[in-house]
Amino acid sequence: GAPHVVIVGGGAGGATAARYIAKDAGEAINVTLIEANPQYTTCFFSNLYLGGFRSFASITHGYDTLAANYGITVVNARATAIDRQARAVRLADGSRVAYDRLIVAPGIDLIYDSVPGYSEDATGIMPHAWKAGPQTQLLKSRLDALEDGQQIVIVPPPNPYRCPPAPYERASVFAHVLKAKGHTGSRIIILDPKPKFSKQALFSEGWEKYYPGMIEWYGPDVHGGIKGVDPAAGTVETDFDTFHGALVNVIPAQRAGRIARDAGLADDSGYCPIDPASMRSMMDENIFVLGDAAIAGDMPKSAFAANSQAKVAAMNVRGDLIESKVFPARYANTCWSLIETDDSVKVGAQYAPTAEKIASTSSFISQTHEASEVRKTNYEESLGWYAGITADIFG
Numbered sequence: 144g145a146p147h148v149v150i151v152g153g154g155a156g157g158a159t160a161a162r163y164i165a166k167d168a169g170e171a172i173n174v175t176l177i178e179a180n181p182q183y184t185t186c187f188f189s190n191l192y193l194g195g196f197r198s199f200a201s202i203t204h205g206y207d208t209l210a211a212n213y214g215i216t217v218v219n220a221r222a223t224a225i226d227r228q229a230r231a232v233r234l235a236d237g238s239r240v241a242y243d244r245l246i247v248a249p250g251i252d253l254i255y256d257s258v259p260g261y262s263e264d265a266t267g268i269m270p271h272a273w274k275a276g277p278q279t280q281l282l283k284s285r286l287d288a289l290e291d292g293q294q295i296v297i298v299p300p301p302n303p304y305r306c307p308p309a310p311y312e313r314a315s316v317f318a319h320v321l322k323a324k325g326h327t328g329s330r331i332i333i334l335d336p337k338p339k340f341s342k343q344a345l346f347s348e349g350w351e352k353y354y355p356g357m358i359e360w361y362g363p364d365v366h367g368g369i370k371g372v373d374p375a376a377g378t379v380e381t382d383f384d385t386f387h388g389a390l391v392n393v394i395p396a397q398r399a400g401r402i403a404r405d406a407g408l409a410d411d412s413g414y415c416p417i418d419p420a421s422m423r424s425m426m427d428e429n430i431f432v433l434g435d436a437a438i439a440g441d442m443p444k445s446a447f448a449a450n451s452q453a454k455v456a457a458m459n460v461r462g463d464l465i466e467s468k469v470f471p472a473r474y475a476n477t478c479w480s481l482i483e484t485d486d487s488v489k490v491g492a493q494y495a496p497t498a499e500k501i502a503s504t505s506s507f508i509s510q511t512h513e514a515s516e517v518r519k520t521n522y523e524e525s526l527g528w529y530a531g532i533t534a535d536i537f538g
């Protein structure tokens with residue numbers, strides 16, 4: 144019969160790969176997509192949901208089109224192990240799915256105890272909302288319930304993590320919600336383990352312009368280091384002080400999803416090394432790793448990047464199995480961040496493989512003091528991007 148490609152993880156990377164292989168190979172390759180959840184809520188644009196710009200339904204997508212229009216077998220189950228010797232994936236019910244090529248795209252796992260005192264249990268009190276779904280809804284309900292004068296504390300993660308500008312876009316939409324309600328007595332305190340952050344000059348300018356005095360960012364040279372959180376007390380302790388938040392958003396450190404690490408696909412960094420020319424695992428020639436779980440050189444961990452990497456992997460999988468032509472790999476990324484209504488900034492790059500890594504070949508970033516029309520155009524561009532990429536991922 145036709146060769147079989149199995150994909151673990153139906154997110155931005157995995158679902159794109161499934162769709163491109165099925166679309167371009169037709170019946171020459173059988174494609175099975177294994178995804179733990181029946182629906183996928185995008186982390187991308189989840190900050191817009193928090194800010195009241197988007198509904199939850201508008202950022203939630205299903206797998207019906209991939210099954211109906213592309214002949215992909217969608218298995219709604221958790222993969223529990225990869226048997227690399229036998230080339231098979233084990234599912235939670237004990238069944239096995241054999242593969243000729245495997246694509247592993249499980250996204251990230253959160254290292255809860257990277258922040259002392261934080262735990263999976265504590266996520267019900269101090270939501271991370273770094274995997275979208277119930278956590279995002281909890282964070283929004285807590286945000287919407289705040290009263291004037293109450294304080295928010297955000298603890299961003301250390302590098303590397305999914306979506307570098309997102310903690311700061313999140314602070315912006317929090318401020319947008321508070322300001323719109325006239326809660327100008329509230330403060331948003333960001334206690335960052337990093338000395339600097341993505342698009343810092345742009346965010347700082349925007350915060351001063353739209354939310355004067357509302358957002359305070361402190362790096363480690365000011366707070367001395369994050370010592371831990373006390374979920375019951377609602378506090379974050381640093382070397383020099385204790386901060387109380389009516390809402391505390393803790394975003395812990397991250398690493399590749401467990402299935403990839405358990406299969407021996409990750410290195411000591413917790414992420415998976417890949418061949419920059421193909422996204423093929425450096426640990427196993429029958430496996431490709433994409434998206435947040437992979438070490439993608441200069442590329443950030445983003446949905447745009449995962450979608451771009453998936454197309455390169457899909458092309459190489461088809462080359463392996465049905466000898467279709469393989470072109471040189473090219474990758475791209477753009478990340479938009481909304482600072483206030485109609486004011487969006489962006490950063491992006493093009494990439495090509497070198498022997499060592501996926502390397503940036505050209506890049507761009509929004510400038511401070513830009514005209515408001517430019518920022519509004521950026522926002523409109525981001526809306527078009529979201530519509531386009533979700534159609535490219537889910538059909």
Ligand code: FAD
Pocket residue numbers: 151152153154155156157177178179180183185186187188189190220221222223248249250251272273274305306309400402433434435436444445446447448449477478479
């Ligand atoms: P994911 O999209 O997380 O998909 C992984 C999938 O694998 C999940 O559906 C999971 O259920 C499944 N899975 C995991 N393990 C298993 C298993 N063992 N068995 C079965 N299924 C499994 N990116 C942008 O490009 N633009 C943005 O504006 C943007 N904004 C963001 C804002 C926030 C607040 C956050 C947190 C992220 C944002 N991102 C953005 C980043 C983006 O969401 C991620 O980089 C992207 O989702 C990574 O894709 P992925 O396929 O690697 O992982």
